[in-house]
Amino acid sequence: MIVVTGGAGFIGSNFVLDWCAGTDEPVVNLDKLTYAGNLANLAALEGDARHEFVRGDIGDFELVRTLLRTHRPRAVLNFAAESHVDRSIHGPGDFIQTNIVGTFQLLEAVREYWGMLEGEDKAAFRFLHVSTDEVYGSLEADDPAFRETDRYAPNSPYSASKAASDHLVRAYCHTYGLPVLTTNCSNNYGPYHFPEKLIPLCIHNALAGKPLPIYGDGRQVRDWLYVKDHCAAIRRVLEAGRVGEVYNVGGWNEKANLDVVHTLCAILDALRPRADGRSYREQIAFVTDRPGHDRRYAIDAGKLERELGWKPAETFETGIEKTVRWYLDHQDWVQGVTSGAYRDWTLRQYGA
Numbered sequence: 001m002i003v004v005t006g007g008a009g010f011i012g013s014n015f016v017l018d019w020c021a022g023t024d025e026p027v028v029n030l031d032k033l034t035y036a037g038n039l040a041n042l043a044a045l046e047g048d049a050r051h052e053f054v055r056g057d058i059g060d061f062e063l064v065r066t067l068l069r070t071h072r073p074r075a076v077l078n079f080a081a082e083s084h085v086d087r088s089i090h091g092p093g094d095f096i097q098t099n100i101v102g103t104f105q106l107l108e109a110v111r112e113y114w115g116m117l118e119g120e121d122k123a124a125f126r127f128l129h130v131s132t133d134e135v136y137g138s139l140e141a142d143d144p145a146f147r148e149t150d151r152y153a154p155n156s157p158y159s160a161s162k163a164a165s166d167h168l169v170r171a172y173c174h175t176y177g178l179p180v181l182t183t184n185c186s187n188n189y190g191p192y193h194f195p196e197k198l199i200p201l202c203i204h205n206a207l208a209g210k211p212l213p214i215y216g217d218g219r220q221v222r223d224w225l226y227v228k229d230h231c232a233a234i235r236r237v238l239e240a241g242r243v244g245e246v247y248n249v250g251g252w253n254e255k256a257n258l259d260v261v262h263t264l265c266a267i268l269d270a271l272r273p274r275a276d277g278r279s280y281r282e283q284i285a286f287v288t289d290r291p292g293h294d295r296r297y298a299i300d301a302g303k304l305e306r307e308l309g310w311k312p313a314e315t316f317e318t319g320i321e322k323t324v325r326w327y328l329d330h331q332d333w334v335q336g337v338t339s340g341a342y343r344d345w346t347l348r349q350y351g352a
């Protein structure tokens, strides 16, 4: 079996759902259920014996130690993190705690567990760390896309905390021989994306008749990847990645934010026209820029393609249409998140 951390969040829950759709190998899902963790994402697995949910913190060494000894996984995949750049600017503390200290405690527990394994089990074990392209910093318009050998230059408290976690993972391989794999992925989008991030926020605000906030001039560029392609890349790296290696994951889909929002508006105009017949574009509002806003990210995913044969299945056009349709079909999920109803349920179920 495998252990996934952060499997109630956006990417982690997509990963768990896809994992269970593709294999009978059980998965234990360790998640603290912060504001970003939502068990409703995993409703399809209710009563499925292959999925066990454990509420807890990756920074809780004793809990993770017991979990590993009890379940004896062949791999631990670390998705758990504080992930929102704007929140890291307002309050970096949680990012330092989870992304750095939490990853350190998790690595310590995994190192101890791996040290107790023998023979085949020890040789086959993997720790896969899910990270971000933001650790490489910001690109100028003509710079080549990020490669695995690029120097780290994180610019926000979020990306600095992820960079620190990547360094710890690397050090545990180099110093202790822990068999690690690291993936650095570009911006994801798709089902269960928390509506604080650009794409789900704009879909939600458009339908609610609210402004679509564009930071600065809206010409910042991100490289978008459909979340299920990211999950497929992680499965492939887990299956065949070389120990100690880093793999960049991206969709070759560089888009300026304003163009992304125009695309969303065009799809919504076609699928769910406004009652007054006007375009959702009229709701676009330029607002104060994010402090230290990175101008451009772009991922060179050539290594992953050459070495492991991974390629994204979706183009931006197919993925974004699927995504808008998913949000239109799952307004109850959006309602649950935006009204905070899932938090009430979590409190009732798990207490404070």
Ligand code: NAD
Residues within 6 Å of the ligand: 005, 006, 007, 008, 009, 010, 011, 012, 030, 031, 032, 033, 034, 035, 036, 037, 038, 056, 057, 058, 059, 078, 079, 080, 081, 082, 083, 084, 098, 102, 130, 131, 132, 133, 162, 184, 185, 186, 187, 188, 189, 194
């Ligand atoms: P998310 O914020 O949607 O989910 C994070 C999950 O981790 C939540 O379920 C939360 O409850 C859980 N969590 C937070 N702190 C925890 C702790 N201390 N212990 C246990 N669980 C904890 O994030 P996401 O967008 O799904 O990102 C998942 C991972 O992928 C993160 O490591 C992020 O840095 C990385 N990543 C994200 C993107 C993206 O575009 N969203 C792109 C590349 C990499």
Ligand code: DAU
Residues within 6 Å of the ligand: 083, 084, 085, 086, 131, 132, 133, 134, 185, 186, 187, 188, 196, 197, 198, 199, 201, 213, 214, 215, 216, 218, 220, 221, 222, 257, 290, 297
């Ligand atoms: O690149 C990978 C990263 O992508 C992940 O590591 C992060 O966890 C994930 O949150 C994401 O970070 P971004 O900051 O790029 O995503 P976000 O959706 O917050 O913003 C995307 C772009 O849109 C960014 O340039 C900021 C801009 N933006 C965002 C919001 C929320 C706006 O213009 N208006 C907004 O209201």
